[in-house]
Amino acid sequence: MTTRRLLTLVGLALGPVLVLAVFFVLPVSAMIGRGFDEGPRAVLEVLGRPRTRRVVWFTVWSAGAATLVSVALGMPAAHVLHRLDVPGRSVVRSVLVVPFVLPTVVVGVAFRLLVRGTPLDGSALAIVAGLVFFNVAVVIRVVGAAWESLDARPGEAAAALGASPAQVFRTVTWPALRPAVVSAASVVFLFCATSYGVVLTLGGLRYSSVETEIYLLTTQLLDLQAAAALSIVQLLAITALIVVVGRLRRSPDPTTARRPNRARRPGRGDLPQVVATVVALALVVTPLLTLLAGSLREDGTWTLANYRRLRTVGDGNALLVPVTDALVTSLRTAVDATWMSLLLGGLIAVVVSRRSLSRAERGLRSTLDAFFMLPLGVSAVTLGFGFLLTLDTSSRLLVPIAQALVALPLVVRTLVPVLSGVDDRQRQAAASLGAGPLRTCATVDLPVVRRPLLVAAGFAFAVSLGEFGATSFLVRDEHPTLPVVIFQLIGRPGSENFGMALAASVVLAAATALVVLVVDRLGVRSLGAF
Amino acid sequence: MLRLTDVSVSYDGVPAVRDASLELPDGQVLAVLGPSGCGKSTLLRAVAGLEPLVAGAIAWDGADLSRVPTHKRGFALMFQDGQLFNHLTVARNIGYALRLRRASGIVDRVGELLALVGLEGYADRLPATLSGGERQRVALARCLAVRPRLLLLDEPLSALDTGLRQRLASDLREILTAEGITALMVTHDHEEAFTVADRLAVMRAGEIVQQGGIDEVWRAPADAETALFLGYARVLDGPVRLAVRRSAFRVDPEGSLRGTVLEARVTPEQVRVVVDVEDVGEVDAVAPLGQHPAAGQHVRLSLDSTRTAVVGG
Known part of the structure; x- marks a missing residue:
């Protein structure tokens, strides 16, 4: 048997x-x-180059910044779209998932068009904005899914014991939500750090991430040795990150009850979160509309x-x-x-x-x-x-x-x-x-x-x-x-x-x-x- | 004192509670008794401030509560399954409301409460390691920590098995009286209501059909359905409608009623029979052990009027 x-x-x-x-x-x-053809020294030599260090540093900080902004925008939007009864929320939810699978090249082109002629053109800020555009959807989805099915009763029990809404969030909701947020943030960081099309189309010659650097070394500079060395570093870093993400994903408290909730009508206290949702929506919709409008115009007509x-x-x-x-x-x-x-x-x-x-x-x-x-x-x-x-x-x-x-x-x-x-x-x-x-x-x-x-x-x-x-x-x-x-x-x-x-x-x-x-x-x- | 005046609550336009009026004097325990889905939990949530009212008013000591948010009402709500905070230890769960209020002497008060609910030595346990009964005891202690002016109990014992439920019900009664707590409890179990409460309100299909002291309601159920829900076995139609308990009729050679046994079953305490009584119809009756009336046999029955109630009287 x-x-x-x-x-x-x-x-x-x-x-x-x-x-x-x-x-x-x-x-x-x-x-x-x-990568190891000429021994591990060659790998170390590539890693010692100032350009490599710059590339790695840019990858880390741009991904970190994009992750922070994505979480900051995505958390309130997740609350509004998954817990509140706001008009048109299913449409907004659908619109906000689109970027996640939008071709990176398209996003790059759209943002390039958006910032063309402004000081932002070719800047790191444009790259971070492009990365946020992609990943805010991930935060909304992951955190929203956890938030939507989060049992409201412990929060109600706390409120009945005298906890104000802010205290309920800090002492009950946040501990239950934290695994989802951390997991979303690490996935977003992973996506940002390995983002390729956005950086390639927006970064121009000034900014390069590990990912685009591998491409440039292979196809433009024909330095396969260096490309392989960078790939190995990336492989190790990503694998480590995935192990961490896997650990975090396993940690959600299995005793946290999941059950469907009725959406609540928004009150005056929800205003900041609604504003954040609108900002997220604008960030997603503006580049797409600019792209559409740009494609339909030539010589001002x-x-x-x-x-x-x-x-x-x-x-x-x-x-x-x-x-x-x-x-x-x-x-x-x-x-x-x-x-x-x-x-x-x-x-x-x-x-x-x-x-x-x-x-x-x-x-x-x-x-x-x-x-x-x-x-x-x-x-x-x-x-x-x-x-x-x-x-x-x-x-x-x-x-x-x-x-x-x-x-x-x-x-x-x-x-x-x-x-x-x-x-x-x-x-x-x-x-x-x-x-x-x-x-x-x-x-x-x-x-x-x-x-x-x-x-x-x-x-x-x-x-x-x-x-x-x-x-x-x-x-x-x-x-x-x-x-x-x-x-x-x-x-x-x-x-x-x-x-x-x-x-x-x-x-x-x-x-x-x-x-x-x-x-x-x-x-x-x-x-x-x- | 809690007063509800014509309270109505709806979910998406569907009324869940209609025109409910209740009064609960200080220091008393009121049980709202009704079948599941009758709107009793919704009523409780409305009192807690978790459901908006469509109409009516809820007042405490004469002050309207409609604009007071849940956390400022000074009540405490205990759920069917306790809803302990799983990431906090037993002691931290119990001390939760005290910490919110930055009270002093938290450790002593928590120890006192643990003793009150019979859980000394459980302070550092996590909720996941507790049994169902222990969890409910912790939930009760957590609610009592800041001496709420009103304790709301949502089916506090329903998730437990029968033996434990009976024991915990009398413990609950003892603790509530000892602490002088005013409490509103909803339940679908009349035994539980009788054990814990002083007053009873019977709710059906969103409306309160009867309320009063336990024995008032018990002695005069408002209608047949209420009588059956209160544990009466049958309601007999006649010049007056009579609710009878299973043991109201006894097999008695001297009895004045005649009938034919339809069915007989031996239980450890007595023999339970169903008898077709002339001019009355089918009734339940009991016979002492040792007698064993067989189906088809003619018997005489006597009626113990203390085990009956006039419906609508």
Whole structure:
């Protein structure tokens, strides 16, 4: 019996393990090997360079600042949108999730347009604003989800004992909320520190993060040794951070009761929080509206010219293929990446979420669990770089595979909580009524997991559409994806090319936003699962 | 003294409490008794200031409370499951309200309260390590710490198992009288209400259908449903409607009523029978152990009028 269970487990896990071995372990270890080619001294030499130190310092402080601002804006917004009965709150909630999956290149372009001609152009402040734009949604989602289901009764008990609203927050609400806030903040820091597209498009030559520096060293300066050294440092730092995040995520007090709450009508005391929500909303909406307006204007008049030009290769043959071709490539790639990450993520989720019966099984399962979490520790750029070193980059499948790996953690994190949330006694009840394993799965698991599967598919699709980090290394010149084309366009001179970049950004943003909004309507808590 | 005048509360336009009026003199314990979903907890939350009133007024010693927020009412609310703060020790839970008020001598007062609820030596335990009964004792001590002018109890014993509930109910009664606490308790269990309270208000479908001293309500239930809810076994129709307890009829050879046994069951205390009585209908009755009337047998019954109540009288 136990042997059979173990064999089934190994059988299910075999596929994902092999895929990860070839497409993850191999490239990453090759990269590490390259870093140590000339011994550890070479790594230390790279780390000793003043430029490297500057890059690391910029990465840390910009990510730290963006995290602080995101939490400061996101906390009050989470309260307003998840605890108060304000008009239009479901719409605002949906709008605020969009940035999270918006292609980084699009955000970069939008912010660039927003600050063009102001002293902020090319400043660190613009970069931090761009990072906040992305991550305020994460804080709102993670903290909001925790806050929404937080049992109101301990707070009421405290109020009945004489605690003022501020004292209730300090002594009851905050201790219950702290794990969610800390977890959200660490995830946001992780995202900010590994942000690539935003820094690349907004930082110009003055500012570079570790992530963009790896790209510049590889593609512009051809210093693979230094790129590998930086990748190793980043790998270690991210892995350490993820271990910390994992610890923090486990710490929420399991005795904290969760239950649905009725939203309360806002009172006068809620005004500061409502204002913060409006600021967050403005921060999200303004760049998008600016982008849309910019794409529709040329020489001071309203026109669709920029959109018409999407069928061309741009001013002065800026591109090798028309933008529309790139869009088709993007969609095709996204379809492939979606089924790949769903298949892989689905298998992993099943393997990881089942309850273990024996000690050997538990050991094997937790080892697999840790192994499957590895991709989370590697940034997209590092992954792309590793692919470049080890795999045959002329294969068209490489881009969707890399994108599938980038989307994998999101897929797994969406499915695992749902699957492990199914009470095992439900399965036992089905089995005792005479249902076989497959039938049990169909009656108990499938109905629960159908919507989350759709949601995971939507997220994978959106992530793949906007993926730029790994893709920028792997894409072949004659088959670029839309984000790559946009990046090429903004690098070329000429206002027509910039206009085309704006129009292409709007198309890409609309496509991903559409997918995300549909997915969000399905109402599965998935961002909160991070 | 607490006075509720025509209080109404709604959830999203659906009325949960309608025109409830109550009076609770100082030092007394009033139990609001009703089936689940009758609006009794909502009424309690309204008194605590946690639900806004649609109409009516709640006043303490004549002063209207409508603009007084929960934390300034000087009441204390005890939930069904205690709602202890899980991140604080027992002592810190109990001392919570004292620390809010920066009171002095917190340690002594906490020790006193622990002794009062019979939990000496539990000061440093965390709530998660306590049993259900212990948690409720801690919750009670936490509420009593600052001597609230009114204690609100929301089904304080319902989450406990039967034996523990009975024991804790009499302890609760003892503590409340010893401390001279004015308390408003809601419950669906009439035994609990009888043990703890001095006064009783019966609530059904959002309305208070009857109130008064325990024995007043007990002796004259307002209607048949109230009688059944108070633990009467049946209500017999006739010239007067009579609520009868299960033991009101006894099998008695000298009895004046005749009937046919429909069903008989032996319990450790007595034999319980269901008898079809001429001109009355089906009634429950008891027979002493040793007699064992069988189904179909003709028997005579006598009625103990102290175990009946005239409904609506």
